[in-house]
Amino acid sequence: MSVQTLSRAVQLESFGGPEVLSLREVAAPQAGPGQIRVRVTAAGLNPMDWFMTSDAETAARFGLSTPCGFGTDYAGVVDQVGAGVTAFAAGDRVFGGAMSRAVADYVVIDVAGTIAVGGDAHRTPDGVDDRTAATLAIAGCTAAAALAVVKPGPDDTLLVGGAGGGVGVFVVQLARLAGARVIGTGSATSANALRALGAEPVVYGDGLADRLQAAGVTSAIDLHGTETAQVALQLGVPAGRITTIAAQVDGITPANGANAAPGAIEEIAGLVAAGRLRVPITANFPVEQIRAAVELQAGRHVHGKVVIDL
Template sequence: MQEPSDNTSAATSRAVLFDSFGGPEALNLREVPAPQAGPGQIRVRVTAAGLNPMDWFMTSDADTAARFGLSLPCGFGTDYAGVVDQVGDGVTGFAAGDRVFGGAMSRAVADHVVIDVAGTIAAGGSVNRTPDGVEDRTAATLTIAGCTAAAALAVVAPGPGDTVLIGGAGGGVGVFAVQLARLAGARVIGTGSATSADALRALGAEPVAYGDGLADRVRALAPGGVTAAMDLHGTETAQTARELGVPDDRITTIAAQIDGITPANGANAAPGAIEEIARLVAEAQLRVPIAAAFPVEQIRAAVELQAARHVPGKVVIDI
């Protein structure tokens, strides 16, 4: 193993942990033994961690946590970005000092995270190189939301001539889905609150208020019809799309199951999808609005803000 430098050899590290599953009030910043990279692994000094709804959903109670294979004591957060500071035996392609980002399920909000170079987000962690020109805060938002958006687009395959209805367009996945659909040449109508309208326009979407009467409001915006839909929040957008005549094979959901409609899962994103998203960010073709950044000591406040689901963009933890 490549030996860590003197400033990375501390015996302890900090990590946000649950002593019992629950809401933000159950999160605590603890001192823990510093993890060490084993064979086939790297250790990353985490500088930023992006929050996602799945983070607090998975750990909201013991039964839900068990469905995801989580047990106490349990870490928190999945998206990370930082710098490699240890490289285990047998690892090629990464060296100490490399900037990286990726996903490590329910353990990313910590000073250090150990990643299996050949792993997946759910099993051992995933790792990608951070392109030049992409800061760590931004890189820390890419993996979960970017892969989920890419998977959703793959289901409905938007292109020139399409008008796509995106529900929850201003959320963490929505900011990627809107821009990717626009880059594919589609017109995008995005649902949101009245206060999110300007943010949606900045992404390239035409805003429409969610709630009762959504179908009528969409008809007024797109009298020629809607041809595809992505529901990134629940079922309202998917059901509205059906009402507007969109066929089931051009509708997808990410947070609900509807008979006849194919759900999208970031774990099924095409190989290379996250690298392509990182490239688009590096080339300024895709931007990630950071709604708020909190120091790790304020993890509870950060999760409360993100869990309210009214933030236009991403919430990031600085570590």
């Protein structure tokens, strides 16, 4: 059992943009009863990471106060096991989420916790590398929750707004595995990336409804804002077959990754291990370059995921 006393963690002393992020030397956390400590090898970035810490009011909504850590998705190896823990052992490869504290050398996880409270951990399947595993928790759970709302199948044409983003790459592929035809909105430069995922690309923006008039859209998931949801309503898609993740529209049920069905993330990890679902990693950065990584990810034009190496 490691008793490492010092470690590195990305922290912020005030809320704001990438400029407030600093890599600091901190006391290494220690696993207590019912907990494991993970030596983090990779941390995946998500829009929620910088959104939550962008200002004090938003941070307070998520229960965050300064000083605090940064990042939620992680992957690594268990190196401490607290009293009473039988589900994991030192040396186990794991992945999961620990809200706003994952970009660090070590993260302590409550074995019975959730991403938002105490963190969660899942076994990393053989055949899934740590960088890929570090992209799964938030995006995978969010995609699973959104698909559970609209339930696309072989008779469906699913419209996905923001299909090339971190959640979109999961939504598109999972919907295709369910047999649905998928149309994905994005910029003109994202067309090839969307085709590679199995989606038919369409440019977002003015005239989107006209461009989709003959497409036969039957369901929609808006991963960016409300444009896709509003267009789907214009096209006659029932409100019950539309969902959003980043905004709310009257009459439409929003999706939240916290509500993903039990076992959903393990199923997604299994699909990755089997080669049936791939996660495009656009860029990986050493932890010392955290500000540059967040600037890239926050630009919202990344096709896939950004990962931090520790």
